Amino acid sequence: xxxxxxxxxxxxxxxxxxxxxxxxxxxxxxxxxxxxxxxxxxxxxxxxxxxxxxxxxxxxxxxxxxxxxxxxxxxxxxxxxxxxxxxxxxxxxxxxxxxxxxxxxxxxxxxxxxxxxxxxxxxxxxxxxxxxxxxxxxxxxxxxxxxxxxxxxxxxxxxxxxxxxxxxxxxxxxxxxxxxxxxxxxxxxxxxxxxxxxxxxxxxxxxxxxxxxxxxxxxxxxxxxxxxxxxxxxxxxxxxxxxxxxxxxxxxxxxxxxxxxxxxxx
Numbered sequence: 001x002x003x004x005x006x007x008x009x010x011x012x013x014x015x016x017x018x019x020x021x022x023x024x025x026x027x028x029x030x031x032x033x034x035x036x037x038x039x040x041x042x043x044x045x046x047x048x049x050x051x052x053x054x055x056x057x058x059x060x061x062x063x064x065x066x067x068x069x070x071x072x073x074x075x076x077x078x079x080x081x082x083x084x085x086x087x088x089x090x091x092x093x094x095x096x097x098x099x100x101x102x103x104x105x106x107x108x109x110x111x112x113x114x115x116x117x118x119x120x121x122x123x124x125x126x127x128x129x130x131x132x133x134x135x136x137x138x139x140x141x142x143x144x145x146x147x148x149x150x151x152x153x154x155x156x157x158x159x160x161x162x163x164x165x166x167x168x169x170x171x172x173x174x175x176x177x178x179x180x181x182x183x184x185x186x187x188x189x190x191x192x193x194x195x196x197x198x199x200x201x202x203x204x205x206x207x208x209x210x211x212x213x214x215x216x217x218x219x220x221x222x223x224x225x226x227x228x229x230x231x232x233x234x235x236x237x238x239x240x241x242x243x244x245x246x247x248x249x250x251x252x253x254x255x256x257x258x259x260x261x262x263x264x265x266x
Contacts, residue, residue, distance in 0.1 A: 026146075027054045029200070029256050030117040033146045034058040036196060036260055042113040043067065046136050048101050048129075049119020053081035055146075059115060060089045067093040069111075071104045072119075101129045108135045113142050120147035121176040127186045134190035137263040143192060145259040149199045150177040152255030159244055163236040168222055183259045192261035200256045205248035208241035 034055065042063045047056045050070035059065060070081050078096045085094050097104060101123055114133045123129040133143055153173060160169045178186075180197050187194045206214075215237070216223060223234045230238075241250050 026118045029146055029258075030055040031058050033117055033144050033258055033260075034062055034115070036258065037062075037113065037142055037144055038195065038260075038262075040112065040142065042142070044111045044113075044138075045069070046106060046111040046114045046133070047071065048104070048114060048116040048133055049122065050081055050096075051077045051117075051119070053084045055115050055117040056081070056085060057088060059113070060085075060092055063113075065092065065112075067095070069095045069097065069106060071097045071099050071101065071106070073098060073100050101132055104132070106136050109138050111136050111141055112138055113144065115144045117144075117146040118148075120145055121178070126178065127189060130186040131190040134187075134192050134261075134263060137192075139263055140265040141263050142195075143187070143259075143261050143263070145183070145257075147183075147257050147259075148177045149201070149255030149257035150179040150182075151199075152177070152201060152253050155244070155250075155252040159240045160237070163233075163240040165233060165237065169219075177255070178257050180257065183257055187259060187261040192263055195260045195262055197257075197259045197261075200258070202254050202256075203251065204254055205251050207249045208238070208245045211241055211250050212238050 035058075040063070042059065043066045045056065045059050045063075045065045045068045047053070047059075047068060047070045050056060050072045051074075053070065056068050056070060059068070068085070070078065072078055072081070075098055078098060081096060082094065085092060097106070099105060101119075102125065114136050116129075116133060120126055120129060130143075130145070137143060157170060157173050180199055184194050184197050187197070212234075216225070216234075224231050225234055244250055
């Protein structure tokens, strides 16, 4: 794992306990992703960038898999995953691996479904990550991805530029967001047949402090807050959010990119 990957994992570990509440919109998107999978017998599931386990939980509710392997570099996220799946679905066999997508030690051709919800945009090599996940599929298996879509969050990017946030923040959007054509190309390059690739664009109005709480959960590794306190960058962003907020809060558009593809049967 790269140094930046390690810092991201540490940041997500710090925010693991509050993560689900902060990303409730992502959880509802993950539910829609799972509902878009074709009917099938998904007995073995690989959840890449599994976080606290809400996408796996959606898979269990719809398809009742017998075994789930969760992969995430954040130990804190995996701890929450184990608690959640253990309490809600004690009959499902769960294996958790603290690994990066490109280094995960799962076998090729072993899974009926591979799911990856709101994690791909954090992977440095996105085409490589899609190819690695595709390798893990059995013939006829399905890959389902939910990630940050290109074209959203312009208001957020512009705010970060106004408060002189470093390039790790302001350059994130061009580097990490994905469009429909890009995702379709990645899937085909990985030897998969796209079944459905689409984008959702939504307008959100959020209390500035609630928006910042979410930011601290999903981007703690970029804020560099000291224990029990806040960095200068954190406080500049907070002020910028309050300055930009109107009667309905901080208003911004968010795009989510969904993709479902299948590995050809032999």
